[in-house]
Amino acid sequence: MRPIEKWDRITGYILLIIGVVTAWSSTQLAMGSFKRPGPGFLPFGLACILIVLAVALIASRWKKGSGRIPFWPERTWLRPLLGSLAFALYAFLIGLIGFLLTTFVFMILWMWVIEGISWRQIATVSTGVTLVLYLIFSYFLEVPLPGGIFS
Amino acid sequence: MGEIFNVFQGLANGFDLAFSLTNLSFALIGAILGTMVGILPGLGPSATIALLLPLSFKIGSPVTSIIMMAGIFYGAMYGGSTTSILVNIPGEAASVVTCIDGYQMALKGRAGPALGMAAIGSFVAGTIGVLGLTFVAPPLAEFALKFGPPEYFSLTLLGLVMATLLGGDSIVKGLIMIILGLLLGSIGLDPISGAIRFTWGFHMLQEGIDFVTLAMGMFGIGEILFNLERILKAELVTRKISHLWPSLKDWVDCKWPIVRGSFIGFLIGILPGGGAVISSLVSYAVEKRVAKNPDEFGKGAIQGVAGPESANNAAASASFIPLLTLGIPGNAAIAMIFAALLIQGVTPGPFLITEKPDVFWGVVASMYIGNVMLLILNLPMVGLWVQLLRVPYSILAPIIILFCCVGVFSVRNSVFDIWVMGIFGVVGYIFRKLALEPGPLILAFVLGPILERSIRQALLMSAGSPAIFFTRPISGTLMAALVLFIVFQIFMNRRKRRQME
Numbered sequence: 093m094r095p096i097e098k099w100d101r102i103t104g105y106i107l108l109i110i111g112v113v114t115a116w117s118s119t120q121l122a123m124g125s126f127k128r129p130g131p132g133f134l135p136f137g138l139a140c141i142l143i144v145l146a147v148a149l150i151a152s153r154w155k156k157g158s159g160r161i162p163f164w165p166e167r168t169w170l171r172p173l174l175g176s177l178a179f180a181l182y183a184f185l186i187g188l189i190g191f192l193l194t195t196f197v198f199m200i201l202w203m204w205v206i207e208g209i210s211w212r213q214i215a216t217v218s219t220g221v222t223l224v225l226y227l228i229f230s231y232f233l234e235v236p237l238p239g240g241i242f243s
Numbered sequence: 244m245g246e247i248f249n250v251f252q253g254l255a256n257g258f259d260l261a262f263s264l265t266n267l268s269f270a271l272i273g274a275i276l277g278t279m280v281g282i283l284p285g286l287g288p289s290a291t292i293a294l295l296l297p298l299s300f301k302i303g304s305p306v307t308s309i310i311m312m313a314g315i316f317y318g319a320m321y322g323g324s325t326t327s328i329l330v331n332i333p334g335e336a337a338s339v340v341t342c343i344d345g346y347q348m349a350l351k352g353r354a355g356p357a358l359g360m361a362a363i364g365s366f367v368a369g370t371i372g373v374l375g376l377t378f379v380a381p382p383l384a385e386f387a388l389k390f391g392p393p394e395y396f397s398l399t400l401l402g403l404v405m406a407t408l409l410g411g412d413s414i415v416k417g418l419i420m421i422i423l424g425l426l427l428g429s430i431g432l433d434p435i436s437g438a439i440r441f442t443w444g445f446h447m448l449q450e451g452i453d454f455v456t457l458a459m460g461m462f463g464i465g466e467i468l469f470n471l472e473r474i475l476k477a478e479l480v481t482r483k484i485s486h487l488w489p490s491l492k493d494w495v496d497c498k499w500p501i502v503r504g505s506f507i508g509f510l511i512g513i514l515p516g517g518g519a520v521i522s523s524l525v526s527y528a529v530e531k532r533v534a535k536n537p538d539e540f541g542k543g544a545i546q547g548v549a550g551p552e553s554a555n556n557a558a559a560s561a562s563f564i565p566l567l568t569l570g571i572p573g574n575a576a577i578a579m580i581f582a583a584l585l586i587q588g589v590t591p592g593p594f595l596i597t598e599k600p601d602v603f604w605g606v607v608a609s610m611y612i613g614n615v616m617l618l619i620l621n622l623p624m625v626g627l628w629v630q631l632l633r634v635p636y637s638i639l640a641p642i643i644i645l646f647c648c649v650g651v652f653s654v655r656n657s658v659f660d661i662w663v664m665g666i667f668g669v670v671g672y673i674f675r676k677l678a679l680e681p682g683p684l685i686l687a688f689v690l691g692p693i694l695e696r697s698i699r700q701a702l703l704m705s706a707g708s709p710a711i712f713f714t715r716p717i718s719g720t721l722m723a724a725l726v727l728f729i730v731f732q733i734f735m736n737r738r739k740r741r742q743m744e
Binding site (some may be wrong): 117125142149152176180195234235 | 416418653
């Protein structure tokens with residue numbers, strides 16, 4: 093199910109703001125003319141088209157505006173949110189404590205908090221995945237993985 | 244005659260290259276990965292190629308890395324049908340219609356013939372598609388040598404608009420994604436004057452947004468987050484797969500659907516945005532219309548598997564034609580291959596065949612070989628692949644995310660890029676929820692520099708008169724095609740809406 097109508101209208105307003113800001117900042121660049129188009133020429137044109145499209149999107153959803161479909165029906169926001177948090181934690185920790193430990197912790201957290209599978213599976217899978225990825229990236233592809241405080 | 248001779252000579256050299264041990268192994272890796280992501284629901288060829296873009300820095304040879312990525316793209320067309328038939332979930336977007344009759348066949352105990360016919364049809368059509376690529380691409384590239392900036396502008400515009408309108412259901416939303424992609428692409432150095440645009444004071448943005456980061460975020464992370472909303476569970480209808488080799492009656496039934504599917508797929512595949520998804524839908528509709536007993540469709544008609552599965556393979560091969568001859572990718576997966584070529588320092592376009600014959604003929608020759616590999620992988624070995632459906636998404640998802648993180652890190656050894664990718668991932672997730680397709684955005688991002696350079700050069704040529712796009716014969720024809728296409732699309736949308744009401 094896709095949350096349309098009301099959300100489309102809000103999208104339209106956001107795009108409208110992006111269009112106006114972009115158009116304004118394009119005029120701060122050298123616009124040039126039709127004869128000698130400058131760096132601001134095309135972005136300005138694109139921003140104007142975006143404004144028109146945003147208005148069209150808002151207008152097309154104006155009448156049917158009763159749409160009451162929630163953006164995240166029935167707590168479907170939970171797992172994507174947890175996923176994003178796990179991602180952010182990974183990006184934050186990898187520079188601090190290095191690839192091996194971060195990857196191991198990430199796998200455990202993901203499978204425990206988000207998926208809730210059995211501990212035996214978690215232990216085997218996260219150890220296995222960490223080691224295999226380390227071998228692939230470090231030896232086969234020779235990526236200089238961050239070692240963090242252990243390097 | 245001389246031209247035909249050149250084709251055969253080029254192909255012979257190409258086979259020489261493609262049969263080298265390295266290239267054969269990477270073709271096999273591509274075929275295996277392609278089949279794998281085709282079978283796994285929730286991971287498509289675009290995301291996979293995006294995931295492997297950092298790898299193309301390491302491979303070093305453009306022929307080898309494109310051979311592998313091409314293999315992933317057309318290999319996914321083979322694998323997709325397996326999941327459609329056995330689980331009733333399309334393993335990959337172009338196999339949606341295969342669910343209809345393929346799953347019904349599996350319920351009736353005819354999973355074997357359905358899988359077999361899908362693989363054989365894919366092979367025949369894939370090979371016809373590559374044959375077409377072999378013979379159509381060289382003359383088309385020669386014709387494209389006549390193109391100047393106005394022609395390039397019109398062609399790119401036509402390609403972008405067609406790709407968007409054929410792919411999605413809302414014209415306005417599709418166009419919005421194109422504009423956003425073009426604007427994102429204009430961040431950083433201006434290609435002509437060297438001025439710095441839209442960096443908002445961030446020094447990291449001066450080089451522009453990196454394609455690998457954008458693609459992996461939008462397609463890798465974004466898709467995972469979107470899939471996390473639901474619980475993807477694959478339940479096999481049957482574990483017993485026998486009679487893979489179709490019976491004589493099946494052959495007779497499928498002979499023409501495969502041939503028709505191949506040609507439909509090839510013709511639609513050449514068009515920008517046409518691609519595999521639409522050709523399989525068209526093929527299904529055609530087969531239903533010409534069938535002797537159309538009532539069978541939806542109840543397990545083997546023609547409904549053979550036709551579309553052939554069409555999507557022919558389309559996959561054909562969609563390399565605009566990339567390798569005009570330098571214009573027609574869909575998101577091909578846009579990733581375009582980016583991989585650029586990473587290797589090869590600019591695809593009309594000069595590719597004459598200036599880098601190794602790249603062109605090597606890749607084309609590998610596609611003949613790849614199709615044979617895929618037939619073997621998907622016909623006798625299909626039982627093995629079915630085991631893959633047992634790997635739960637709960638294990639797959641974190642692994643894909645880890646691949647994205649390390650991949651994007653490896654490009655510049657920068658943790659900052661992981662954060663940027665994460666932001667694009669969240670944006671990609673929200674786009675998907677709003678029914679805004681990220682495909683056109685990626686395509687526009689890639690084509691942005693071509694579009695901007697050509698419009699500005701054309702306007703310099705004409706001393707500021709936009710008439711130049713309409714008065715030159717080739718550009719004028721393309722523009723007329725664009726207008727006709729948009730009018731036709733609006734008309735069709737109206738009719739669809741009226742039918743719905």
